[in-house]
Amino acid sequence: MLTNLMNLFYPHCCEACGLSLTNSERYLCLSCFGKLPSTNFLHWPENPVAKMFYGRVDLKMAAATYYYHKDSILQRLVHRFKYKETPHLAVWFGKCMGEQFLEAGIPILFDAIVPMPLHPQKYKVRGYNQAEELARGLALKLQLPLMADYLRRKSYNNSQTRKGRVDRWENVEGIFEVRDQGTASCKHVLLIDDVVTTGATMESAAQALLPYVDALSIVCLGVTA
Numbered sequence: 001m002l003t004n005l006m007n008l009f010y011p012h013c014c015e016a017c018g019l020s021l022t023n024s025e026r027y028l029c030l031s032c033f034g035k036l037p038s039t040n041f042l043h044w045p046e047n048p049v050a051k052m053f054y055g056r057v058d059l060k061m062a063a064a065t066y067y068y069h070k071d072s073i074l075q076r077l078v079h080r081f082k083y084k085e086t087p088h089l090a091v092w093f094g095k096c097m098g099e100q101f102l103e104a105g106i107p108i109l110f111d112a113i114v115p116m117p118l119h120p121q122k123y124k125v126r127g128y129n130q131a132e133e134l135a136r137g138l139a140l141k142l143q144l145p146l147m148a149d150y151l152r153r154k155s156y157n158n159s160q161t162r163k164g165r166v167d168r169w170e171n172v173e174g175i176f177e178v179r180d181q182g183t184a185s186c187k188h189v190l191l192i193d194d195v196v197t198t199g200a201t202m203e204s205a206a207q208a209l210l211p212y213v214d215a216l217s218i219v220c221l222g223v224t225a
C-alpha cells in the first residue's frame with residue numbers, strides 16, 4: 001500500500017522506455033533489461049577483452065559483461081551514472097555484473113575488488129567515482145571486500161583526449177600508484193571499470209597493481225563494439 005502510494009507521487013519509470021515499473025523491477029523494465037546485449041564473456045576465457053591484454057599484461061581473467069554500442073540503452077545509462085548524479089544506478093549495474101558471475105558458475109577466487117580510480121579533480125566535480133559504485137554493487141553480490149583507495153591516480157593528462165591511439169598508450173603510462181602497499185593481504189585482485197575501449201588505461205592500472213598482488217583479473221561493465 002505504502003509502495004503504491006509512493007509510486008503515485010514518485011512514479012518509477014523504466015530508464016529506457018519510460019513505462020512504469022512493477023515493484024520487482026528497478027531502473028529497467030524486464031523487457032528493456034533483457035535487451036541489454038550480454039557478451040557472455042564470463043563463459044568464454046579467450047574472449048576479445050582477454051585478447052586485448054595478451055602479451056601486454058599477465059592476467060588471470062579479463063571480461064566485459066555487455067557490448068557498449070553507440071546510441072544504445074547502455075550508453076545512455078552509463079552516461080546517466082557518470083554525469084547525472086546517479087551513483088545508485090552504478091551500484092545496481094555492479095550487482096547485475098555479480099549476477100552474471102554467479103550465473104556463469106565460475107568459482108569466485110578473488111580476494112578483493114579494486115575500482116579504477118578517478119582523478120581527484122574529476123572526483124571533486126562528480127562527487128563519486130562511478131567505477132567505485134560499480135565495485136560496491138559487485139562486492140555486495142559476490143560478498144568480497146572492496147578496496148576503494150588501494151589504487152590512486154597520480155597526474156592529470158589534459159592532452160589525452162586530443163591524442164591518437166598510439167600516443168595514448170604512452171600517455172597513460174605510470175599514472176597510477178598503489179597507495180597502501182603495506183596491506184597486501186590481496187592475493188588475487190579484481191580490477192573493475194565502466195567501459196573498456198583500447199585497454200590502455202586498464203593496462204596502466206594493471207601494471208601498477210601487479211607488483212603488489214599475486215594475481216590480477218579485470219572486469220568491465222561494457223566493451224565498445
Ligand SMILES: [Zn+2]
Pocket residue numbers: 014015016017018019028029030031032033
Ligand atoms: Zn523499458
